[in-house]
Amino acid sequence: MLKNQNIEITPELIASHGLNEEEYAKILELIGREPTYTELGIFSAMWNEHCSYKSSKKWLKTLPTTGDRVIHGPGENAGVVDIDDGQAVVFKMESHNHPSYIEPYQGAATGVGGILRDVFTMGARPIAAMNALRFGAPDHEKTRHLVSGVVAGVGGYGNSFGVPTVGGEVEFDPRYNGNILVNAFAAGLADADKIFLCAAKGVGLPIVYLGAKTGRDGVGGATMASAEFGDDIDEKRPTVQVGDPFTEKCLLEACLELMQTGAVISIQDMGAAGLTCSAVEMGAQGNLGVELYLDDVPTREEAMTAYEMMLSESQERMLMVLDPEKEDVAKAIFHKWDLDFAIVGKTTDDLRFRVIHEGTEVANLPIKDLGDEAPEYDRPRAAYPAPSALGEIDSNIDVAQALLTLVGNANGASRRWVWEQYDHLIQGNSVQVPGGDAGVVRVEGADGKKALAFSVDVTPRYCEANPREGGKQAVAECWRNLSAVGALPLASTDNLNFGNPEKPEIMEQFSQAILGIGDACRALEFPIVSGNVSLYNETNGIGILPTPAIGGVGLLKDWAKMMTLSFKEEGEVILLIGEKGTHLGQSALLRDCFNRIEGDAPTVDLDKEAKHGALIRELINQEQLTACHDLSDGGLVVALAEMAMKGKIGAQLELSNDLGELFGEDQARYIVTVKSDNLESVLAAAKAQNVPVTQLGTVGGDKLEAKDIFAVSVAELSDFHESWFPDYMAAEAAQ
Amino acid sequence: MKSAVIVFPGLNRDRDMIAALEKVTGEKPHLAWHGDSDLPDVDLVVVPGGFSYGDYLRAGAIAARSPMLKRVKEHADRGGLTLGVCNGFQILTETGLLPGALMRNRDLKFLCKVIHLKAENTTSPFTSAYKGHEAFPCPIAHHDGNYFIDPDGLKALEDNSQIAFRYCDENGNVTLEANPNGSIENIAGITNKQGNVLGMMPHPENLIEAAHGGIEGRYIFDSLVAAVA
Numbered sequence: 031m032l033k034n035q036n037i038e039i040t041p042e043l044i045a046s047h048g049l050n051e052e053e054y055a056k057i058l059e060l061i062g063r064e065p066t067y068t069e070l071g072i073f074s075a076m077w078n079e080h081c082s083y084k085s086s087k088k089w090l091k092t093l094p095t096t097g098d099r100v101i102h103g104p105g106e107n108a109g110v111v112d113i114d115d116g117q118a119v120v121f122k123m124e125s126h127n128h129p130s131y132i133e134p135y136q137g138a139a140t141g142v143g144g145i146l147r148d149v150f151t152m153g154a155r156p157i158a159a160m161n162a163l164r165f166g167a168p169d170h171e172k173t174r175h176l177v178s179g180v181v182a183g184v185g186g187y188g189n190s191f192g193v194p195t196v197g198g199e200v201e202f203d204p205r206y207n208g209n210i211l212v213n214a215f216a217a218g219l220a221d222a223d224k225i226f227l228c229a230a231k232g233v234g235l236p237i238v239y240l241g242a243k244t245g246r247d248g249v250g251g252a253t254m255a256s257a258e259f260g261d262d263i264d265e266k267r268p269t270v271q272v273g274d275p276f277t278e279k280c281l282l283e284a285c286l287e288l289m290q291t292g293a294v295i296s297i298q299d300m301g302a303a304g305l306t307c308s309a310v311e312m313g314a315q316g317n318l319g320v321e322l323y324l325d326d327v328p329t330r331e332e333a334m335t336a337y338e339m340m341l342s343e344s345q346e347r348m349l350m351v352l353d354p355e356k357e358d359v360a361k362a363i364f365h366k367w368d369l370d371f372a373i374v375g376k377t378t379d380d381l382r383f384r385v386i387h388e389g390t391e392v393a394n395l396p397i398k399d400l401g402d403e404a405p406e407y408d409r410p411r412a413a414y415p416a417p418s419a420l421g422e423i424d425s426n427i428d429v430a431q432a433l434l435t436l437v438g439n440a441n442g443a444s445r446r447w448v449w450e451q452y453d454h455l456i457q458g459n460s461v462q463v464p465g466g467d468a469g470v471v472r473v474e475g476a477d478g479k480k481a482l483a484f485s486v487d488v489t490p491r492y493c494e495a496n497p498r499e500g501g502k503q504a505v506a507e508c509w510r511n512l513s514a515v516g517a518l519p520l521a522s523t524d525n526l527n528f529g530n531p532e533k534p535e536i537m538e539q540f541s542q543a544i545l546g547i548g549d550a551c552r553a554l555e556f557p558i559v560s561g562n563v564s565l566y567n568e569t570n571g572i573g574i575l576p577t578p579a580i581g582g583v584g585l586l587k588d589w590a591k592m593m594t595l596s597f598k599e600e601g602e603v604i605l606l607i608g609e610k611g612t613h614l615g616q617s618a619l620l621r622d623c624f625n626r627i628e629g630d631a632p633t634v635d636l637d638k639e640a641k642h643g644a645l646i647r648e649l650i651n652q653e654q655l656t657a658c659h660d661l662s663d664g665g666l667v668v669a670l671a672e673m674a675m676k677g678k679i680g681a682q683l684e685l686s687n688d689l690g691e692l693f694g695e696d697q698a699r700y701i702v703t704v705k706s707d708n709l710e711s712v713l714a715a716a717k718a719q720n721v722p723v724t725q726l727g728t729v730g731g732d733k734l735e736a737k738d739i740f741a742v743s744v745a746e747l748s749d750f751h752e753s754w755f756p757d758y759m760a761a762e763a764a765q
Numbered sequence: 766m767k768s769a770v771i772v773f774p775g776l777n778r779d780r781d782m783i784a785a786l787e788k789v790t791g792e793k794p795h796l797a798w799h800g801d802s803d804l805p806d807v808d809l810v811v812v813p814g815g816f817s818y819g820d821y822l823r824a825g826a827i828a829a830r831s832p833m834l835k836r837v838k839e840h841a842d843r844g845g846l847t848l849g850v851c852n853g854f855q856i857l858t859e860t861g862l863l864p865g866a867l868m869r870n871r872d873l874k875f876l877c878k879v880i881h882l883k884a885e886n887t888t889s890p891f892t893s894a895y896k897g898h899e900a901f902p903c904p905i906a907h908h909d910g911n912y913f914i915d916p917d918g919l920k921a922l923e924d925n926s927q928i929a930f931r932y933c934d935e936n937g938n939v940t941l942e943a944n945p946n947g948s949i950e951n952i953a954g955i956t957n958k959q960g961n962v963l964g965m966m967p968h969p970e971n972l973i974e975a976a977h978g979g980i981e982g983r984y985i986f987d988s989l990v991a992a993v994a
Contacts, residue, residue, distance in 0.1 A: 182874070182875075185875050186875070189816075189877075190775070190815075190816040190820070192777025192778070274819065276820075279774070279777060283774075366798075367774060450876055451874050451876070453875070453906045454877055455904045455968070455971050456778060456906060457781060458781045458784060458976075461976050472976055589976065590975075
């Protein structure tokens with residue numbers, strides 16, 4: 031018997047659940063009666079933007095998601111990609127933006143915890159993590175506190191869990207003042223034939239609850255993450271979950287141990303919308319009904335209601351359909367790790383989602399409709415404004431001073447202060463640590479040579495000026511970073527952070543960026559295998575810069591051939607692969623040295639990207655190069671400076687004084703160094719493939735020096751580059 | 766060399782340590798689960814790094830009171846070789862097998878980086894192979910590595926040659942700048958008075974092959990193999 035728990039379903043209550051009139055009418059039509067309070071909560075959890083992708087689905091469908099190596103694309107907890115030898119890499123990126131702004135340490139920590147759980151739910155041991163962080167202006171009153179809390183939270187969780195954090199991005203811009211972005215990426219390693227999925231199989235089988243107990247934390251979190259912020263933001267703190275990496279580490283070991291016994295039929299982690307989302311997905315994907323007995327759910331607080339249990343986002347919990355014959359084995363493993371293990375339900379054949387609490391049926395819903403009938407919107411779009419015109423740029427600048435500004439300001443300075451707080455060495459496989467173009471991790475269980483490369487990239491100011499080119503550029507830069515270390519880019523994951531999709535201009539920006547991402551992923555054979563959408567990143571009507579972060583994975587057959595970006599030896603020849611720079615629109619030079627944000631984003635020629643990248647990988651594979659670095663923010667001169675600082679050795683260069691050539695951010699370009707013996711063969715290879723190449727100078731000395739244009743000591747560059755972050759954060763203590 | 770690695774829930778460099786022992790000695794170490802009451806007779810017992818019990822209460826405090834640690838203490842009291850790395854060092858100080866305590870890092874942050882270490886004595890069973898390699902780069906990764914001991918204790922450490930490793934610069938100079946965490950007298954690792962128990966914060970198990978960028982961590986295991994031969 032359904033009981034309405036004595037709570038009247040009023041229009042106000044419906045609205046507070048983030049459901050509009052039309053959506054509520056659909057609920058009435060689907061179930062033919064008024065929902066109970068718990069049912070209303072369940073619909074709200076399933077139909078909010080975060081879980082249903084109702085505004086984005088139409089556009090996400092346009093992305094390429096298949097390929098020769100793709101084992102599982104979007105729709106599972108994470109994407110699964112073949113890396114040869116019977117092994118697979120399992121990866122995904124997900125945002126935890128809203129919670130991290132409200133409570134930076136726990137918000138970021140549980141973001142990391144959630145993405146790690148997505149990966150090991152599929153049977154993969156996590157081997158690498160990254161994160162893409164975006165904060166407001168450095169001088170905004172909240173920024174320091176948020177940086178400090180988020181970085182500590184990311185580290186606090188990942189370090190304790192024991193996954194190396196091998197890469198990431200940190201960027202500052204006033205447009206993130208009221209909405210920071212915390213995007214966490216994780217990748218794991220699994221046997222390609224032992225991937226675990228969420229679809230339940232078999233009628234009448236026990237559904238088991240594993241992990242930590244359920245509390246009231248995070249009740250309504252996914253609904254909170256699907257709305258704009260207003261000034262009442264501090265009242266939202268109780269919707270942020272609290273993380274416990276110790277329990278998660280135990281859960282990882284227990285799950286992997288249990289999976290080896292063959293007891294697991296299907297498994298789903300409890301992430302956004304907790305028990306509701308995981309139970310519904312298990313049943314719906316397996317074409318089965320589910321019955322849950324909430325009295326058997328382990329709770330850590332007294333007198334929890336059905337509504338609270340169904341919507342709690344307590345962390346470190348899993349749901350599993352278990353082979354009943356192996357129940358004792360499973361129980362023993364979980365008790366060994368001191369984790370809760372409780373049978374809380376069973377699969378049924380009636381396609382209903384039933385929830386029973388204290389002898390009362392508090393929900394009885396059509397399980398397939400909860401997902402399949404979720405609203406899907408083709409939200410209105412409006413013409414997007416053309417990029418502003420690029421005005422005159424005074425070419426008479428002090429190039430050395432501009433370079434020091436670019437490598438020593440908030441967005442150009444070294445991120446060492448950040449990544450030294452992340453354990454990037456644990457597991458003993460990190461062959462390239464943060465600070466290079468991509469993080470590289472050796473793969474265990476193979477020949478000892480195989481390695482995976484990871485990079486996460488996006489240039490939000492390009493996306494704002496020109497969403498389509500910006501979308502392409504995010505993919506291209508990630509793909510280029512993988513190529514620059516010598517890895518074959520395999521596949522990618524996207525984390526699409528945008529403003530309010532109900533504004534037609536934002537919707538147009540969003541759709542164009544996705545189309546751009548799709549263009550690039552198709553051209554570069556870099557399919558999107560997983561991802562996440564975060565909309566409503568607005569506070570008091572001010573939206574963030576559009577930030578579609580792309581996380582990519584590449585494969586190296588032999589990590590000993592891997593390339594790094596540092597200059598190595600005196601006398602080596604420096605070459606630019608790709609065309610000379612010209613494009614100053616939306617450049618770092620313009621923003622940071624002229625305080626101007628104008629012009630179009632650079633155009634991404636995907637044919638050239640593919641061709642130049644292929645040449646780079648071929649040269650690296652033939653061991654013809656001694657260093658390689660992709661060109662991005664700040665263009666040629668900044669890339670050269672980064673190579674010099676990393677190698678602690680200078681260079682003598684022949685450059686023109688054209689600002690476009692020095693600082694232009696044209697795409698599809700790399701700087702490489704070669705031993706003079708290999709120069710002819712490298713030039714010949716470039717010529718044979720019709721790739722432009724320019725000789726820039728030679729490595730040596732303690733200065734980065736271009737005759738008649740600029741000279742600056744490598745030590746001074748490093749001093750500027752390394753000091754900004756620690757100095758900025760030290761001012762926190764002084765405040 | 767027969768070895769055993771103690772495994773607590775929440776440790777995470779146990780896998781790194783197991784791999785290192787296997788690669789260096791050619792033998793898989795025995796894995797001793799924290800709740801087990803038996804510890805087999807081995808030459809070396811290792812308490813590896815991580816966050817046993819989440820470092821809740823205080824790093825190492827809960828693990829130090831587990832049944833298995835009683836066995837470890839018996840092994841050490843019999844003169845058995847015992848190595849604690851990172852969280853393992855914290856656990857060994859919590860049990861009283863090693864003097865002093867590890868406090869929160871001077872800068873209050875978790876710190877992962879490659880620092881330089883200097884082997885202060887090359888006569889212990891853990892450090893004999895460091896002869897001629899006195900200063901070498903080695904990774905650290907910890908939040909609570911700031912070693913502290915009272916003046917009398919410090920004097921005893923120095924008088925008995927119990928200081929195994931100090932943080933130094935790349936030329937082997939023990940300087941304030943080279944001290945990553947505020948440890949007193951740049952102490953990175955110490956032995957007990959008898960010399961059969963070593964605790965250290967840096968991670969030699971992450972420094973044993975080309976992929977780690979150096980092999981100087983091996984020398985600890987090489988020293989131990991030589992000591993039990």
